[in-house]
Amino acid sequence: GGIATLIGTPPNLIFAGFAQDNFNIEISFFQWMKIGLPISIVLMVFIWLLLTKHAFKLNKVGFPGGKEEIKRLLFKMGKISNEEKKILFVFTLTIFCWIFRKNTINLLIPNFDDSMIAISSAIILFIIPSKDKKEPILKWKDAVTIPWGILLLFGGGLSIAKGFQSTGLDTWIGEQLSFMTFTNSFIIILIVVAGVNFLTEMTSNMATTAMLLPVMIPLANLMQINPYLLLVGTTLAASCAFMLPVATPPNAVVFGSRLLKISDMVKTGIMINIFSIILILIMVYFGIPLIWEVS
Numbered sequence: 001g002g003i004a005t006l007i008g009t010p011p012n013l014i015f016a017g018f019a020q021d022n023f024n025i026e027i028s029f030f031q032w033m034k035i036g037l038p039i040s041i042v043l044m045v046f047i048w049l050l051l052t053k054h055a056f057k058l059n060k061v062g063f064p065g066g067k068e069e070i071k072r073l074l075f076k077m078g079k080i081s082n083e084e085k086k087i088l089f090v091f092t093l094t095i096f097c098w099i100f101r102k103n104t105i106n107l108l109i110p111n112f113d114d115s116m117i118a119i120s121s122a123i124i125l126f127i128i129p130s131k132d133k134k135e136p137i138l139k140w141k142d143a144v145t146i147p148w149g150i151l152l153l154f155g156g157g158l159s160i161a162k163g164f165q166s167t168g169l170d171t172w173i174g175e176q177l178s179f180m181t182f183t184n185s186f187i188i189i190l191i192v193v194a195g196v197n198f199l200t201e202m203t204s205n206m207a208t209t210a211m212l213l214p215v216m217i218p219l220a221n222l223m224q225i226n227p228y229l230l231l232v233g234t235t236l237a238a239s240c241a242f243m244l245p246v247a248t249p250p251n252a253v254v255f256g257s258r259l260l261k262i263s264d265m266v267k268t269g270i271m272i273n274i275f276s277i278i279l280i281l282i283m284v285y286f287g288i289p290l291i292w293e294v295s
Helices: 010-023 029-055 066-077 082-103 114-127 149-167 169-176 178-182 185-199 205-223 227-237 249-256 262-291
Strands: none
Touching: 010 029, 010 149, 010 205, 010 227, 029 082, 029 227, 029 262, 082 114, 149 169, 149 205, 169 205, 185 205, 185 227, 185 262, 205 227, 227 262, 249 262
16 A cells, blocks of 8 residues: 555655656656556455455355444444544645645645645644634644654655765665676666565665665666666655565565465465565556656
8 A cells, every 4th residue: 555655665666766866757646546546456356365265265255243342343433533634634635735736826825745745734833723722733742752753764765766876876786786688677777666565674774775866877777778767666666565574564564463474475475475576567558658758
């Protein structure tokens, strides 16, 4: 699901920042969704069918007393509060502005971008009063508990990418891959997507994206193909690691339940990896030229 939106997973944001720095082109929230959302939906359906019909066959879909338990928990939660309604409104408004920014806000304020929308939403939460009217919905003592380290990791990723370019390391690595000039662009994209997919099983997807995106531009120039094909392929593949617990935090959480063995994850995950490679390859090679109108 993370690949569906620009804010869903760090590699997407790193790619957007990288494209802005190198091509002075802004990747909008809606523009990314046109690529990421179809992949996410198809992948979700495939994984559901694979897990329930093949890998772990479910004899019973439901469990006795399930509906009653859900009703009990909903009753315990009570009605939606005034503060929750306000937060839901701000959240919905933020998503709407992200998706339809170019057809709404930019008609009045041309330079208003996605980051400004996010900042504006946060400011609104600091201003809107709570039910007792004495304090805002979002207080500073709550804001300081936000995991700001993620932003530092994101900034570090962009710094690594800039370091690759400023030292010329990206060009050198791209030249070392010149042996791939014997083949066509379809095979090159396949090699890149598959390589990144399995590399991410052992490294952070953020670090993988930050290190490899700078390399893709000289490689694309060497192969005489549009760099977006390799950049987007790398970004998407970095978020599709399903085999090992160390690959992504969700994998580690699932493995931590102790209901699965590593062998179970590898046997099922490799099938999902292979399917995701094929799906990304098709979308990148055939979809991007049509959807983003690039050569």
